[in-house]
Amino acid sequence: MVRRTGRRPGNPDTREAILIAARSAFAEKGYDGASIRAIATGAGVDPALVHHYFGTKDKLFLATMNSPMDPLDVIEEAANGSRDEIGIRFVRTFLHIWDGPGGKAGVALLRSAVGNEWATKLFREFIVTQILRRAVAKLGLDPAEGELRVVLAASQMAGMAMTRYVIKVEPIASAPAEALVAALGPTVQRYLTEDLPGVFPEA
Amino acid sequence: MVRRTGRRPGNPDTREAILIAARSAFAEKGYDGASIRAIATGAGVDPALVHHYFGTKDKLFLATMNSPMDPLDVIEEAANGSRDEIGIRFVRTFLHIWDGPGGKAGVALLRSAVGNEWATKLFREFIVTQILRRAVAKLGLDPAEGELRVVLAASQMAGMAMTRYVIKVEPIASAPAEALVAALGPTVQRYLTEDLPGVFPEA
Numbered sequence: 001m002v003r004r005t006g007r008r009p010g011n012p013d014t015r016e017a018i019l020i021a022a023r024s025a026f027a028e029k030g031y032d033g034a035s036i037r038a039i040a041t042g043a044g045v046d047p048a049l050v051h052h053y054f055g056t057k058d059k060l061f062l063a064t065m066n067s068p069m070d071p072l073d074v075i076e077e078a079a080n081g082s083r084d085e086i087g088i089r090f091v092r093t094f095l096h097i098w099d100g101p102g103g104k105a106g107v108a109l110l111r112s113a114v115g116n117e118w119a120t121k122l123f124r125e126f127i128v129t130q131i132l133r134r135a136v137a138k139l140g141l142d143p144a145e146g147e148l149r150v151v152l153a154a155s156q157m158a159g160m161a162m163t164r165y166v167i168k169v170e171p172i173a174s175a176p177a178e179a180l181v182a183a184l185g186p187t188v189q190r191y192l193t194e195d196l197p198g199v200f201p202e203a
Numbered sequence: 204m205v206r207r208t209g210r211r212p213g214n215p216d217t218r219e220a221i222l223i224a225a226r227s228a229f230a231e232k233g234y235d236g237a238s239i240r241a242i243a244t245g246a247g248v249d250p251a252l253v254h255h256y257f258g259t260k261d262k263l264f265l266a267t268m269n270s271p272m273d274p275l276d277v278i279e280e281a282a283n284g285s286r287d288e289i290g291i292r293f294v295r296t297f298l299h300i301w302d303g304p305g306g307k308a309g310v311a312l313l314r315s316a317v318g319n320e321w322a323t324k325l326f327r328e329f330i331v332t333q334i335l336r337r338a339v340a341k342l343g344l345d346p347a348e349g350e351l352r353v354v355l356a357a358s359q360m361a362g363m364a365m366t367r368y369v370i371k372v373e374p375i376a377s378a379p380a381e382a383l384v385a386a387l388g389p390t391v392q393r394y395l396t397e398d399l400p401g402v403f404p405e406a
Contacts, residue, residue, distance in 0.1 A: 124370050152387075159360065162365065167326060171351045184355075198384070199383075
């Protein structure tokens, strides 16, 4: 299973202080500009403690965003198995998380990523610098095509999240997850691994 | 071509007064509850003038939302031609509007539809009561399947709008429109008209 981010136990005050310092550092300096050292200083703790509570900087960022999932974990789970079912596994894992207790946090994340300029910018920087290249590698995609393929798949999943969880339009809002896996799985599969004439030059 | 909504000429003060009254009526009473008569009273004008400036209530609603398009016009344009190219025509028309001067208004609309509760609710009510059934009819879809088909297509377009125009993630943000038509056209076509095993019972 995919581990939810930001659920590590520990001293809640220390953890909260680090999150507050991290939020303000990311907002002020962007993802790249905010250092673990500066965040630790802001929280009045040792940098080792930041790593202890949150692991890497990208996990810390996802925790400040209250992300219900690490997209790279979902991709890793999807990549793990037969290649022609990546799309189905990806959509199934995504829906499993969002249909569960993580969904509320996901909606809040989407609302903030769309609702205010700095969150949008930060989110974009995080996706471009942290997610895309690693997703392409995990999926074993052609580097010349991989990033557009991954963002196309992300566009379908973002739109699903919008319609099912944020705007809650029927009949998608209460459709059984497996019906949506059957509908969207082939879309994500096509974007990630199939020939896309008109998008990429033919081989 | 699809006509942009809310660009009718006329007395700007009257038009603005109607829009202000309409926004507050829709926010307070929802789409169904707000009547043209009450909006006219709120603006201090005759109901006939509301019709003169905005046409029908759904056009008035789209104008209060600053919508760059009437989704039913886009659907009508897509439906008009060979049935196996509905997807391509729909995506092309959508991108043409959002890549043009209407894009800015589209982003503002998406931000508000996602960013605050009452706008989300209003938006949902409008889609469900005004758009879905009429879209199903315009596209000539099986009534038992049509609404889910249309919302699946909408989910892909909403996600495209999010990634290309709101979050502006590369490489989708600056991809040529025709590459995206080639990528998304078949997705929308499949959702609207093709067999979807696992989604609907097989015929």
